[in-house]
Amino acid sequence: MSHTSEALENIIAEVKTIFSAHLEKQKFRKTPERFTILEEIYRRTDHFDAEALYIHMKAQNYRVSRATVYNTLELLVNCDLVTKHQFGENTARYEKAYGYRQHDHIICVNCGKVLEFCDPRIQQIKDMMGDIMNFNVTHHSLNLYGTCKGECGSQASEN
């Protein structure tokens, strides 16, 4: 087993512990489906939608329903193990959140490619605006849209 996949197994173990504690605290049940979905999400590296997750699990012969996928995604978003995005499409996209630095996204409107970036100024803006507008700012979403220069000619969606 390579170093990186070993690290992944560790992360999966950690997030399962966190999820378990969260379920316990909220008096929700610890079902095998919930942990399986969590694990599937953490084995992905992309920005997926609920249907892609459902299809992928069905393809592996898991017995799971869309309802449970949506339900579990919401639970995971609530305990900050998964983040939910809207990249200007009609469908929500998700990605694992634990152990990954908070980041924002830059999206190519031609090919659908999604890249990630960090900028400390966002935190400053959140703090300042929460102060000015008298809001308790809990999270944010920053998406930059444009075209990747040169390398992209297609219309397909990626990542």
Added chain:
Amino acid sequence: MSHTSEALENIIAEVKTIFSAHLEKQKFRKTPERFTILEEIYRRTDHFDAEALYIHMKAQNYRVSRATVYNTLELLVNCDLVTKHQFGENTARYEKAYGYRQHDHIICVNCGKVLEFCDPRIQQIKDMMGDIMNFNVTHHSLNLYGTCKGECGSQASEN
């Protein structure tokens, strides 16, 4: 006629001229429906969804269809007279764009209230990230989510 509504009439005249030029340039037809929808949008002050616009026009006995509302909204977004947002819901929201300073949004997740703010650091981030990621950044979306302190107790949606 008050000063402010006079200003509004002027803006409406201006945006109609802009839209007209855009349609001409793109070889699209200048139909009365398209201009009526544009005017309706510019008489609003909120962040509305397509259905609300459609309903409001039907209530005024305009003969218009959802298809035309969606089609025209897209045309108006394309020529920067209207901006389209996703405030973390499943429905897209729109607002007029011409003559209004570019701004971002802070959304109360309890009551749905939407406030607007400006911060010059966003432009700096766009420029820098476009440079670093080799993207031609054309637009962006920044939403801050949280709760408005004190004043909000309801669950309803506003603005």
Added chain:
DNA sequence: TTGTGTGCAAAAGCTTTGCATGTTG
């Protein structure tokens, strides 16, 4: 054992499409 969670299928909600008709250029 009790009630929450699940799978399945149907419903709901937003958006797009097909088709016949109307209207612009």
Added chain:
DNA sequence: CAACATGCAAAGCTTTTGCACACAA
């Protein structure tokens, strides 16, 4: 008058809900 835009209704997609059964506590 030819092509495009429209209204209407139906279809498409994503997400939610209802119900009977399964299973965690």
